[in-house]
Amino acid sequence: MKLVIVGGVAGGASAAARARRLSETAEIILFERGPDVSFANCGLPYYVGGEIANRDKLLVTTPERLRSWFRLDVRTRSSVEAIDPAGRTVTVRDLESGREYTETYDRLILAPGAAPLRPPIPGIDLPGVMTLRNLQDVDAIKAAVDGGARRVVVVGAGFIGLELVENLVRREVTTTLVELQDQVLPPLDRELTTPILEALRSRGVTVRLSQSADRIEAGPGELSVQLTSGERIAADLVILGVGVRPENALAKNAGLAVGPRGGIQVNEHLQTAVPEIYAVGDAIEVLDFVTGLPTQTPLAGPANRQGRIAADHIFGREARFRGTQGTAIVGVFQLTAAMTGASEKLLLRIGRPFRKVYVHPAHHAGYYPGAEGMTLKLTFDPETGRLFGAQGVGGAGVDKRIDVLATAIQAGMTVFDLEELELAYAPQYGSAKDPVNMAGFVASGVLRGDHPQWDVEAVLSEPLASRPLLLDVRTPQEFSQGRLPDAVNIPIAELRQRLNELPRDRRIAAYCQVGQRGYLATRVLLQAGFNAANLGGGYRTYRQFFPDAR
């Protein structure tokens, strides 16, 4: 068996190591265009910020180790230029010598990755307009900041954009963040990103939403970025983080199919239409585990897993890629935002019926010092309760809850199952009713009909005349510090005695701070014959939808 692998980072390196463990006799050649294999893409922004001080830390492994431990034929600075599927050969260019040669294969794994998008705007190729994908990119950005760049415009508020912004602020660089969507972190639902937006602004980052860079001009000693609005921002450096496109040229030129967004198409064994040719990692199109629809998720975890699976299948194992959930996480200024599975916006886009709930629990027992708040949102099937997706934002412990929910999604669990999760509780770690249990209670109550909920953004979009009465059941003190428009206040402790103050011919939307008292109020009102529901997630969810409301 002669196995040739194109690309030596996450998916390619994983495939090579796995292949060697499965076969000591196979000939395994790993081609990598760059000088490094298996480097830590996800760490690059932290090297800019100095959190990772030693560049060598970014090298997860080296060509030398792959050779000595795994007896791999590692060829860096070697670009695979063409594939001949019929003849089972690849054409390789040695980027050092310029020499071209062909190499035969029995099996070929394509792991070429993805390249940063560079939108075709004037000035995009000016010096000082950079992207961040590999060690050479990060060297250039770090050199610019070390060399005195004090004003940076970051275009794109996705995961990498936000990590870059945090690290630039750590370097005391004046930073502007430009995002085409009306929110930061576009994969998440907008209301979940409000705390992140507020944290960015509170740390002095200038955020321009619903804007793109129209052109970039070189002035005397500086760049000038012109936004759609006409605003011009002076910068020493512009960094693009607007997404990636699959490196599919090699595949396309070989006649292999790519999807509408450019991902190489593969079957569940990660084989292309030519069964001897596999493809893995950021370059491929995969199935979304929840929706069953094609998607592209350029993430390290699935890439590693795919490399393993391709090698397994080549060496005769039963191995299938189950699809991706798009589990992702980012830390920004002590906050964490994370998601897994299907967001509300994705479900709306594909027209899939769903319900959603919000909870705002503390990350551990409230009676133990240091409890930090979080928001969790679940989306789920309105009939069966099957969990579609989860998102979280907050302080400590968001990562844990998203990982639990990612596991639940893979297992096909319902929101009823979440009620029963037996998670580890001591006061430093969680609560007797964990945030995930709480979300399960609320969602199950909605489905069982015990806990009818209306969505605050839907209620507030109704005409004023026919809108439900907004009943605030918090204390007068809480009410005085901020409330929904035109709300009336009856504290939960007085509600049963004051039911006669409420209309019987109008819907009543109860709410409190996070939803718990609103739920109890809803139960009281329903049993007293009112047409009532709880505003899911309470005042806090309202503030996340309408952060600028006064």
Place this chain on the structure above:
Amino acid sequence: MKLVIVGGVAGGASAAARARRLSETAEIILFERGPDVSFANCGLPYYVGGEIANRDKLLVTTPERLRSWFRLDVRTRSSVEAIDPAGRTVTVRDLESGREYTETYDRLILAPGAAPLRPPIPGIDLPGVMTLRNLQDVDAIKAAVDGGARRVVVVGAGFIGLELVENLVRREVTTTLVELQDQVLPPLDRELTTPILEALRSRGVTVRLSQSADRIEAGPGELSVQLTSGERIAADLVILGVGVRPENALAKNAGLAVGPRGGIQVNEHLQTAVPEIYAVGDAIEVLDFVTGLPTQTPLAGPANRQGRIAADHIFGREARFRGTQGTAIVGVFQLTAAMTGASEKLLLRIGRPFRKVYVHPAHHAGYYPGAEGMTLKLTFDPETGRLFGAQGVGGAGVDKRIDVLATAIQAGMTVFDLEELELAYAPQYGSAKDPVNMAGFVASGVLRGDHPQWDVEAVLSEPLASRPLLLDVRTPQEFSQGRLPDAVNIPIAELRQRLNELPRDRRIAAYCQVGQRGYLATRVLLQAGFNAANLGGGYRTYRQFFPDAR
């Protein structure tokens, strides 16, 4: 519907609140013997240590709130003395006035909890010999420490015992910990507790294992605890943390069945043999979710859940308790130890076939600063791979992995499913291959036959003459700093060239630091025709089994 609930802490208070949400018309009486309802048992040790400074924080809710929010008839300092199941009445004593009266019920929920065990040894009732179960207990302990107790003996190294020890050390109290078993944290497997034992000793705690207190004597101004060994330890205070026994007297006197360890027996709806009488919380016997056998797990999470389920069933809902996994966690001196599902010792005791694996990963990407180590152990079905249990010990992130694995156990996942978990990865939070994935890879490799493993404690118990050759594939530097007895060293990078140095007529047990290079070496050796396996978990697992080996 008239519902009477006996006990107002976790299970009882949860049942009462749930019942009110389901029915505004029910009459609900909550009897509690003590002065408080729903206090934070799990926080008590941290009030002794001062981490929780304000005693009011320990009151999760108050009788007043239960009355005003939930319209509950809360009667504290009220002891239910007897049940008449035929007449559906309880006899209640008002502990303030001494008055006795009867109260009728339609449904009765027993949530009396459990009482600390006081072993029948001489001196057990001396002043200064205390237990920790409620606010009155913690007041007494705190008063003693505040009043100058400088030497404390804690008997019992379970969860509460260890939390007490940590908090006493925080108060600069000289602390001795006495434990009957040969390990701390008896619910866990011994080798997992080695880091905890070492942390206790490094913080100056005197630990006496395989010892019990034989007698306690009062000397002049101090107590003296005599151990089985004959050793006498002077103390100002002795605190017992040797377990609890279900408060079952009320149930037994009413003719309700209790199990062999005293737990009130209930069906899956939490009904006793008298269908109008339910029982929940620490007082009951439940099914172990993994083994299907009866067990008792006095934990807050299941108690709360059971209270909810009993109320649901009473008010006509379909509700079942699925059993418990015994998920538990403790923090001691920056370390965390946690478990869920079946331990190795439990599986051995019940004779259930199983396999086990160890991994020792970092809690997040190694290239990002601050990565802390952990040990994870899985037990699983040798045929199907179904996960039986998991244990973890280490620094940050142990809680997250145990919660993920607890979720996997509830879902009936196998170790093959763990390979595919798509968990949240950014360098501060995890790794592209999360510790749970790693454990899944190793366990799946064992079951697929790719990765044969021998257990280090089993190999070292074999007679020297027939024992496998111990092949250390780490670097000479690592080898020089500590190795298994009689091991030979061939670094992994040289192994393929030096196969001729190895015997073909003897088993070869390869090992490295944590198992990864040992796995690769095993693959090389097997494919070269040797009879070889990896020592699971490598040198680090060896050190956890044999911490005192030199």
